[in-house]
Amino acid sequence: MEPGDLETLLAQSVRLRETGHREEARERLLALRARFPEDVRVAYQTAWAHDVLGLEADAVPHYVDAVAGPGLSTDDRRGALLGLGSTYRTLGRHADAVATLSAATAEFPEDNALKTFLSMALYNVGRAHDGMRLLLTVLAATSADPDIVGYRPAIEYYARDLDAVEGDGSADGTD
Incomplete structure (x- = not known):
């Protein structure tokens, strides 16, 4: 051939x-x-x-x-890593999903789809705090929804510290 x-x-x-x-x-x-x-x-x-x-x-x-x-190609490698990580997650192989998607996000740090699937896998392994932090970071960075954009500073603040409580007012996005 x-x-x-x-x-x-x-x-x-x-x-x-x-x-x-x-x-x-x-x-x-x-x-x-x-x-x-x-x-x-x-x-x-x-x-x-x-x-x-x-x-x-x-x-x-x-x-x-x-x-x-x-x-x-770069796009196919990214797609293959996403596919593998997502498939591991679908099969209940959550630790494998986290390992694969973590490595993929390190290789492709700007890929928000990888980060989103990683956040789900983190939830599945009992790391909901880490998954929520990552998901909020992606949401704040990518949303064009005016209701989200208006609260971007607060979302970014809480992404850094999900356990923050009322205090100096910096977390409410109003200052």
């Missing part, structure tokens, strides 16, 4: 998934995985195909292979 053939077959499989032919895409991607077990792009797309079919447990080894080595 020529290198271009892999590119063509991979692109066709992705198109199948994107156009709702998910089971056919999954079957084609599994065949590509058998032929190209070291290709991280094929691993990522195979994981994604399993995930969208609700086959999370089957997606995990493909995600793991996808993020294990170089070769993914």
Whole structure:
């Protein structure tokens, strides 16, 4: 098989998934995985195909292979890490989700989707305080809702200290 053939077959499989032919895409991607077990792009797309079919447990080894080595674009690596962390969380593997998503947010510190999924996983491992702090930080930084923007200083204050109580007035966003 020529290198271009892999590119063509991979692109066709992705198109199948994107156009709702998910089971056919999954079957084609599994065949590509058998032929190209070291290709991280094929691993990522195979994981994604399993995930969208609700086959999370089957997606995990493909995600793991996808993020294990170089070769993914930055966007695909970010997506694979999010997919793996989210899938771990869905499967009740909360500690694995926290570890994966924590590493991913360190690698991609500006990615608020990763932070949001990490906040959920932190909640699942009993670290609700940390999860809430992270979620409030994301909300304050990203919301354009005028009702949120008006309280941004207070939200940022409480994100730093969720246990703060009435005091000097700095937490109410009015000074």
